[in-house]
Amino acid sequence: xxxxxxxxxxxxxxxxxxxxxxxxxxxxxxxxxxxxxxxxxxxxxxxxxxxxxxxxxxxxxxxxxxxxxxxxxxxxxxxxxxxxxxxxxxxxxxxxxxxxxxxxxxxxxxxxxxxxxxxxxxxxxxxxxxxxxxxxxxxxxxxxxxxxxxxxxxxxxxxxxxxxxxxxxxxxxxxxxxxxxxxxxxxxxxxxxxxxxxxxxxxxxx
Amino acid sequence: xxxxxxxxxxxxxxxxxxxxxxxxxxxxxxxxxxxxxxxxxxxxxxxxxxxxxxxxxxxxxxxxxxxxxxxxxxxxxxxxxxxxxxxxxxxxxxxxxxxxxxxxxxxxxxxxxxxxxxxxxxxxxxxxxxxxxxxxxxxxxxxxxxxxxxxxxxxxxxxxxxxxxxxxxxxxxxxxxxxxxxxxxxxxxxxxxxxxxxxxxxxxxxxxxxxxxxxxxxxxxxxxxxxxxxxxxxxxxxxxxxxxxxxxxxxxxxxxxxxxxxxxxxxxxxxxxxxxxxxxxxxxxxxxxxxxxxxxxxxxxxxxxxxxxxxxxxxxxxxxxxxxxxxxxxxxxxxxxxxxxxxxxxxxxxxxxxxxxxxxxxxxxxxxxxxxxxxxxxxxxxxxxxxxxxxxxxxxxxxxxxxxxxxxxxxxxxxxxxxxxxxxxxxxxxxxxxxxxxxxxxxxxxxxxxxxxxxxxxxxxxxxxxxxxxxxxxxxxxxxxx
Numbered sequence: 001x002x003x004x005x006x007x008x009x010x011x012x013x014x015x016x017x018x019x020x021x022x023x024x025x026x027x028x029x030x031x032x033x034x035x036x037x038x039x040x041x042x043x044x045x046x047x048x049x050x051x052x053x054x055x056x057x058x059x060x061x062x063x064x065x066x067x068x069x070x071x072x073x074x075x076x077x078x079x080x081x082x083x084x085x086x087x088x089x090x091x092x093x094x095x096x097x098x099x100x101x102x103x104x105x106x107x108x109x110x111x112x113x114x115x116x117x118x119x120x121x122x123x124x125x126x127x128x129x130x131x132x133x134x135x136x137x138x139x140x141x142x143x144x145x146x147x148x149x150x151x152x153x154x155x156x157x158x159x160x161x162x163x164x165x166x167x168x169x170x171x172x173x174x175x176x177x178x179x180x181x182x183x184x185x186x187x188x189x190x191x192x193x194x195x196x197x198x199x200x201x202x203x204x205x206x
Numbered sequence: 207x208x209x210x211x212x213x214x215x216x217x218x219x220x221x222x223x224x225x226x227x228x229x230x231x232x233x234x235x236x237x238x239x240x241x242x243x244x245x246x247x248x249x250x251x252x253x254x255x256x257x258x259x260x261x262x263x264x265x266x267x268x269x270x271x272x273x274x275x276x277x278x279x280x281x282x283x284x285x286x287x288x289x290x291x292x293x294x295x296x297x298x299x300x301x302x303x304x305x306x307x308x309x310x311x312x313x314x315x316x317x318x319x320x321x322x323x324x325x326x327x328x329x330x331x332x333x334x335x336x337x338x339x340x341x342x343x344x345x346x347x348x349x350x351x352x353x354x355x356x357x358x359x360x361x362x363x364x365x366x367x368x369x370x371x372x373x374x375x376x377x378x379x380x381x382x383x384x385x386x387x388x389x390x391x392x393x394x395x396x397x398x399x400x401x402x403x404x405x406x407x408x409x410x411x412x413x414x415x416x417x418x419x420x421x422x423x424x425x426x427x428x429x430x431x432x433x434x435x436x437x438x439x440x441x442x443x444x445x446x447x448x449x450x451x452x453x454x455x456x457x458x459x460x461x462x463x464x465x466x467x468x469x470x471x472x473x474x475x476x477x478x479x480x481x482x483x484x485x486x487x488x489x490x491x492x493x494x495x496x497x498x499x500x501x502x503x504x505x506x507x508x509x510x511x512x513x514x515x516x517x518x519x520x521x522x523x524x525x526x527x528x529x530x531x532x533x534x535x536x537x538x539x540x541x542x543x544x545x546x547x548x549x550x551x552x553x554x555x556x557x558x559x560x561x562x563x564x565x566x567x568x569x570x571x572x573x574x575x576x577x578x579x580x581x582x583x584x585x586x587x588x589x590x591x592x593x594x595x596x597x598x599x600x601x602x603x604x605x606x607x608x609x610x611x612x613x614x615x616x617x618x619x620x621x622x623x624x625x626x627x628x629x630x631x632x633x634x635x636x637x638x639x640x641x642x643x644x645x646x647x648x649x650x651x652x653x654x655x656x657x658x659x660x661x662x663x664x665x666x667x668x669x670x671x672x673x674x675x676x677x678x679x680x681x682x683x684x685x686x687x688x
Contacts, residue, residue: 022241029237033230041223054236061240130219149216180212 006030011074015064025064028074029057035075036082039150042134043086043142052089056082071160075151080161083143090139133183141176144169231426232487235494238429242498243302301504302497304517309493312550314486316599318361325601326480328355330511330592334374334570339388340581346384349374349392350590351570357418357480358606364660365418365482366610370398371569389576394569400609402660419444421476422483428491432498435469445472448559463522466501467540470521473499474541474558478592493550496543508544510554512593516544556591614668615660618675619682622653629657632678636666654682 006014006027018025036056040049059081060067060074067077134142147153147161158169316324329352336347352372359365371394376382385392423441425431434440438447448471477492496502496519505518520542541558545551571579618629649656661671668686675684 022244025241026234026237029234033233034224037230037233038220038223042220046223050232053230054233057233057237058240061237061244130215134216145216146220149213150220152217177210177212180216184212184215186212 010072012067012069012072015067015074016069018061018064022061025061028060028078032075032078033057035151036078039079039146040082040086042131042146042150043083044089048089052082052085056085059085073157076153076157076160079147079151079153080163083147083162087139129184133180136183137176137179141172141179144172145176145180148173235427235429235491238427239306239494239498242429242432301502301519304504305493305497305502305519308517308545308547308550309490309497310550311548312489312493314490315484315488317486318600320361321603323358323360323601323603323606324599326357326359326599327595328357328478328480328592329353329595330355331590332587333590334585334587336385336388336390336578336583336585338582338584339577340583344384344388346380347388347390348381349376349385349390349570351394351587353592354398355480358601358610359418359482360615364402364615365480366400366402366606367418367480368398368400368607374570388578389572390570390578391572392570396569399569400607402610418480418482419475420483421481421488424476426485426487426491428494428498431491431495432469435472435495435499436465438468438472440472442476445475448472448475463501466499467521469499470496470502471541471558474543474555477543477552478555478558478589489550493545505542508542510544510593511591512553512595514546514553516553517547519543519545552594554591554593555589557588559586559588614686615658616668616672616675617683617685618657618659619650620655620657621680621682622651624655624680626655626657628680629659629675629678632674632680633659633661633671636671636674637661 006024009017009027011028011031014024014027018028033053037049037053040052040056043049044052056078060078063081067074071077137145143162144158147158153161155166155169155173158164158173159166162169164172318324332351332353334349334351336344338344339347351374354370354372356368357365358367374385374390374392374394376385382392419442421442425434425440431440435445438445440446448468473492473496477489477496481488499521501521503520503522505520507515508518509515520540522540542554542556543552544554544556546553573579620629648654661668672684672686675681
């Protein structure tokens with residue numbers, strides 16, 4: 001389907017058509033691949049991101065029959081898949097690190113290879129303040145933070161993407177932002193606008 | 207949601223992580239494959255319904271491609287019928303799965319540091335058949351020609367080759383006699399033939415060796431390449447113009463079968479090479495393309511001439527009918543590709559035309575007075591088999607044969623607005639025709655160009671050429687790189 005044919009059609013409409021004609025799914029990639037790639041690049045690093053973008057869209061394509069056609073925007077669904085793909089990638093990385101640890105105990109004793117450290121290892125190589133800060137934020141909080149700051153998701157969209165309650169989204173975001181400010185050396189109470197009322201930490205739900 | 211400062215900073219940071227076109231192209235090609243495979247698995251009635259829905263545009267393109275392919279006909283069979291094995295319109299899933307798995311494990315092309323060269327050696331056997339000399343038919347003039355090929359390529363697109371034919375062998379004394387009677391000899395002269403191709407523009411250097419197939423501009427998307435191979439419009443002339451069987455009045459399914467077979471034959475050439483300008487993921491993308499080609503069949507385990515065991519793949523056999531007797535005879539043996547089941551590496555290729563060796567028989571012409579030289583001749587060369595020989599994939603400059611030292615690379619930063627032609631005018635007096643090539647890119651300023659000039663067989667020393675460039679006033683800097 002050319003651009004002119006898909007223009008004006010919602011994601012849901014294209015996905016519905018792709019059930020009969022698989023090629024109708026291609027414009028979904030054209031619309032959303034770039035932001036998904038940016039998200040994955042920050043989450044797992046530039047090298048793996050390239051491969052994981054393909055994996056994300058193939059997974060989406062193969063499971064498109066489960067997409068809720070009442071939702072016109074496919075982004076929360078796609079970023080949810082991208083998040084799972086990234087988690088799977090990290091689990092594999094952690095298993096590999098664990099195997100390496102057993103093979104080289106002495107080396108491991110000097111280098112911190114805890115799960116958190118492994119999870120964020122790629123960020124350590126990026127010598128920028130933000131990436132260094134992101135490397136110190138735990139995965140579940142980081143995911144929420146990136147989905148809000150990257151594609152600009154609302155709480156509802158983050159909730160839909162990650163399959164967690166909105167209250168959990170709020171509390172994770174508040175904690176992630178607080179961590180980020182602290183790591184970036186910002187004043188602790190420097191908040192503004194609507195964000196202020198989201199800051200009070202809510203108990204984790206779900 | 208109103209963003210606070212830290213979220214604004216983070217948002218900017220994320221949005222700076224933009225992908226280059228190649229990265230998303232590769233991801234897109236993975237999705238394209240999944241879409242293609244799902245379509246392949248759908249029932250014929252579903253596909254038919256879809257074709258009807260999509261109108262005539264696609265089939266028109268296909269027809270035009272078929273006409274274009276027919277124009278390039280080299281063989282003259284009157285009527286082509288696909289053999290029984292070609293009746294399937296596409297590969298069964300098991301074959302696709304096998305090839306896809308091999309694509310996943312195949313090694314990337316080695317990354318080269320400056321001064322390093324990739325190395326490839328092939329050994330094989332060609333079948334040369336002279337059909338006629340002048341108006342005289344010579345069906346028995348056939349010989350097997352052993353050949354060894356070595357190829358070295360560097361990071362600047364320079365490819366040097368050495369090809370060496372051994373003594374021709376004959377299936378029978380009749381063949382030997384027919385070969386000799388038209389002025390051909392059994393022991394070739396001038397071996398090995400060597401030469402370099404300088405730069406990706408592939409101007410031929412000295413010697414009479416083969417010119418590698420330039421794949422610099424080949425698409426990186428397997429789905430696109432699979433289509434282009436069928437239509438013969440990859441943009442690689444020597445591949446696109448491979449002899450296509452005459453489809454004549456054949457039905458559409460038969461014509462499609464021929465096209466599928468030709469696509470596989472073209473792909474076999476791209477896999478075997480030798481190629482110039484291949485990128486890191488080239489091997490993987492060629493195998494992914496193979497998985498997408500209709501009509502590909504698995505032959506199971508086979509043994510290469512090297513003795514190694516591999517998985518064989520082919521595209522079936524195309525046969526022709528004699529228009530007078532109606533007898534069927536196979537005239538287009540299908541290529542066979544053997545791949546290492548563990549690494550996906552090419553172990554052997556059989557039964558295909560290799561364009562870069564099409565003129566091989568000329569090394570067996572006994573003298574300028576030979577009938578094959580003075581009269582019109584029609585002949586064909588096909589590869590019976592060819593194997594990559596185990597060799598270091600990367601070698602240092604010092605490990606290259608001495609004749610390659612006649613090749614040089616000079617990097618020139620031109621003054622603003624100086625173009626390649628101006629520099630060529632300076633160096634051409636020191637070079638033979640076609641012995642230089644230019645590759646340029648804008649640097650260090652938009653108005654300046656940095657040129658990679660590759661030269662072969664200069665008639666004077668490189669230092670003289672460098673001096674001429676410096677004296678021209680056209681160059682900001684001149685550096686000899688190799």
